[in-house]
Amino acid sequence: MRRLAVFGLGYVGSEVAMLASERGFEVTGVDTDSTVVQAAQDAPLTTSERFTATTDGAAAVTGADTVVVTVPTPIDSSFSVDLSALQAVCETVATGLPESPGGTLVVVESTIPPGTVSDIVAPAFEDLGHVPGQDVQLAHAPERIDPGNDEWSLAEIPRVVGADNDSGLDAAVTFYERLLDASIHPVSSTAAAAASKIIENAYRDINIAFVNEIATTLEQLGIDTTEVLDAADTKPFGFTRFSPGAGVGGHCIPIDPYFLIEKATSKDLNSRFLETAREINDKMPRYVADKTIHYLVRSGRLPQHASVLLLGKAFKPDIPDTRNSPYFPIRTALETYDVSIHTYDPLLPSESTVESPYQPVDAVVLVTDHEAFRGLDPERLADRGVEVVVDGRNVLDADAIRAAGLRYAGVGRP
Template identity: 55%
Template sequence: MSIGIYGVGFVGKEVAELAVERGRSVACVDVDPSVVERIEAEEYLAVGDHERVSATTDGAAVAAEADTCLVTVPTPVDRAERVDLGPLRAASETIAEGLRSRDAPEPCLVVVESTIPPGTARREIAEVFDTYGLELGTDYYLAAVPERVDPGNEAWPLERIPRVVGALSEPGLERATAFYDNLLDAEVHPVDSVEIAEVSKIVENAFRDINIAFANEIAVSLDSLDVDARSAIEAAATKPFGFMSFDPGAGVGGHCIPVDPHLLIGEAEDAGFTHELLTVARTINSRMPEYVADMTVDALTRERVLPQDATALLLGRAFKPDLADDRNSPYFGVREGLADYDVTVETYDPILAAESSVDSPYQPVDAVVVVTDHEAFADLDPERFAELGVSTVVDGRDAFDAEAVEAAGLRYEAVGEV
């Protein structure tokens, strides 16, 4: 079985590696020639058998030969926070062009793993295929199987994560379910419609966004009441049912949680429904980087350091610990918030060393601000900070021991802690 993978970013890369590990032949399609070159040079994919891998920018040629086409292109939101389906439409047109010249006894299985609003497969992709004269069930099957990749999570590699499958037809559902049954070591859950599958991914991440927003709002609220929010959440979590614990922090980053709720908010708005809860949750979480910046300036002021005379070192640029990915990272909001106060900002991230402005966490700055709790930060020495003139540590991730920081003579402020 040959598989064409359209878009070899964070998701497509992991899918390609797993498919090769399972003995499949994979043709990687990407619009970026440098990605294609790195794949061909055997520098991009972590696979043992590179003979099973090819790469090209000619997606139509791949679709003309492949048994299965997996679409893993990005679906970002624009400045108006509406989904940009441009990459998805482009991939669909490329695949359609290839399918039109395909000569095979069985229809090609086309699967969208990209996160998309409900109705997109039926309304956008199937209509593109229709304009190319393709027939569902004769030329192609179309399914939605939202990705569930968690980069850096060794406990849940791709092959162990259950998947939801929806399709436009019963034969397509059977074909897609069989494909993932063979690819994964996890349960595959077929659902009654392609729209259910599409929206399931958004529901998953909107749930997390809402609960993180609740934890963040509790943290800000209890800070004004001089109550330790993290301890309160830990106390609530002793209840063995009806409660799920989420931690407050400097903000939410990545391509999923900050983005996916907007796909449902916008689609529902077009249908005349306003998502109040999802919108409020996005607002709360989006404000947390600014809150951390305000905390930092307030702490510096209490230490008699004027913002315009201060330098702050941000620890962590990545959105997730020990992952070289800064998409939608809270770091950017914290940096901009401090810049609004004319604070000079330096950056140190051992995982994104090329993006760091300094090569060590030990710098003669006024404040150290934890944005990402990389494992490397766990062993940092507050006494060395003090020796360099640091007066304040602002902890956005509960990364430091408060007593150790204060024992070194430093002011310690943390999100959700008193």
């Protein structure tokens, strides 16, 4: 297993391709977007000569003994998962599948609902005469890449691997033992592996929703949520700290719970915790926008005559990734008040409308906790005419902001 085809050259696929080529695999990256493939050829993901890129998926599979699938599995406007890209890739792989002793290993790393491998992936191969467990080995190893996390690289993150037969599981475990330095945790089925990924992110979603709800309650009671969390966090056991904020973004936390919600609904079951958490977290961008308008009005500014600078467009600190960022619903909510809106993100200069956080605006709203914003100078903000600072991540120095004569508003902070 030294010839690898990686389908999908986004955040996950590019990392897998880069690591595999560095580990001695001959890697072919596959993407349907010719501009992505051209970029990979012009500026390779790795300096290794063992990496190439193409749009010809069937040809890439013909020369591979292992295939890793990392295509997107988004949700649509009705919160139903769209598996069309995954199905298309499986049909392409099945078309190009070579005869191989023991069968070609095909691993789905894309996040999927439980049952997807048996219901969608396996039939794509069976329809072309391939027998899972014989001439193709199917497995699921949910991706665990954390963009921007220097402490945990892809090679160091333990992986869950599942398959629906022993030969598939053995092949997948062997592959990841060669690819990673981390431990491999095998599970009994692809469905169990899929469920583990959903639970990982639903756990975070539910706990973030809990502190968001607590924050809005404590604020109405005149209690500072940050002070309360600092106090609770002194307990050395039985408490894990999560922080309230302007909203949850990214490709995992706000998406993955719907995979299980949809499955539960198909079995006439409910997922009240998951649904409630999604509802609470989805309301936080509107909460931040409304708070901004409230403080502008308190400062004597009518919304239709006010200007607001949104700091940060990315969904998490210090990465240039805007997928499902709370920036977008915050902006939409502010636009309903006819506010003039500006944007500044130092990691996304081409998507910024201004060149610094110090602008002649009425209010500044911290959306993303970039390190560059931690040292925001309240005096410089005041000199530019700023009157309100809304801290959507509770990381700014509230006392310094107030000392500069500005109104400070945090999440769950009266």
